[in-house]
Amino acid sequence: MAHRTWLESVRSRLAESGLTLDDLVSRSGYSKTRLSELLRGKGYYPGWEITYSVVKALNMPPWPVRRLWSAAAREARKDSVWIRNGIHAVQPLGPEEPPTAHLGFTQAMRRPYTTYARAFLQTDQRAQWVVAETFDILWVNWREATASPDTPRHAWLLLRSRVMSRAFQRENHPDLRAAAFQTAGQAEIDDLAERMARIGRLADFFDAVARLPQDQLDVTVLRYLCGIDADAVPGIVGLPLAIAHTLDHHARGALNGLYPHTDTRE
Template sequence: MKPPQASAQPAGDPPHRLGRPPGPISETASEAHRTWLEPVRTRLVASGLTLDTLGHRSNYSKARLSELLRGKGYYPGWAITHSVIRVLDIPVRPLRRLWMTAAEEADKGPDWIKSRISDVPMLVPDDQPVAHLGFTQTMCKPYTAYARAFLQSEQRAWKVVVETFDILWLTWDEATAMPNTPRHAWQLLRRKVLALAPRRPDGRPDLRAAAFSTIAQAQTCDLTERLHRIDVLAQFFDTITRLPPDQMDVTVLRYLCGVPDDAVPGVLGLQPAITHSLDRHARGALTQLRPIPESQE
């Protein structure tokens, strides 16, 4: 019997062995920094590569890679980040956007970011998974409307939606392996939106500002009547945030965002019967807490 042959290694690579997971992420790393760093660390662990092998393939020292993977020290440049994600076969385009967002949060100016990006030659664009592309096209409008209702800014709403889609792209294999991908995606978006939303003293999200952007009040010419409508709607919207989370989401999507009734279950990743029940209970609770205005447009 012939002795078993060793598995083939890429030319020039050191012998392959499973490495230990990198140390914990530094407490000083920002939330935006963690957003792209965690998928990179997950992919490294799944690859089985050691820091020695990663360093050999990326042409960076083990010490610098360890610092990058733990989010320690200065915010990393794009060149070393790009080199690592290419070794790990991570899509460049979404991670670059997340890297830029975190760089801004780390107080890196536009010139610094542009300079670091230009250090790396542009390569062939990543192939976006067809299913992910279809998902983003379907969810873009309702996701943005939900984010805008809480953030009251088209730019901020769009930014958080794009970030959500980018995270999903980076983790698409894991997301699609879950029993309910739309539900997973919705909860990801929801967490990000509510983390940025203004808060009431009791910790609830503050939805009152949405009263200023309704169609009904905008079409009212009489200033006194317009202010009255705004006050009534602001109090009503504030009451919505007292509902349980799923009831609040159904109410916001249906009555503030104008998402069609039959589309809400798909957005939330819930069965139609469950969504209908949530809507019915929410309307009942709101009627008891505060009469529903004649128009919530």
């Protein structure tokens, strides 16, 4: 999956550029056979040197692509020496300078994106990694993101797809039951039997949350698991205020019908 992430961006940029494979050969210095193998994404995982030659030829930002390439190399079970040697063979890359608008966007969205990811992925490390990956993909495809009708919505759907692809699944839904262990109320209960009973009730409640339609699920998790203010949610998910509030209303109505006395904040 990680390999496909950066490779699809390379393919899209090549198609957008109008360059032929022969043009890429002359610009990169690699043979048509090697470049064809890289672009097909089958048979082997390409080294950073040839990958960088294509990235440079297509005028793509090398820093985020290198991070995505490294992650995919680890997923392809390449050892750390192979990865490190490939990186050291292409030095330096120059200053890491994301677009100013991208930098501002990531600074504004890092916290809510990370808290959302943590709800599904359960650890800070996994959440931070997925958010960093999302921001790198967004940087590589920043022109596409800013050309979309709504950049925040484009970015949110990208984050959601990365989170859901890694979330634990239960009956074709993300498994949110572990969130029951993270609520403040249960942690304050001294009696073990009472605490476990409350966790069990909350686990059932969060399982119901996970079965909400996707946009309702997103708004509910941000509001009631992540503690995001209602007026801030629309800007995070890239939806108009009225639609976000309607989603919240419908989600609360559905959940109150099933679990009328459940309050995750207790």
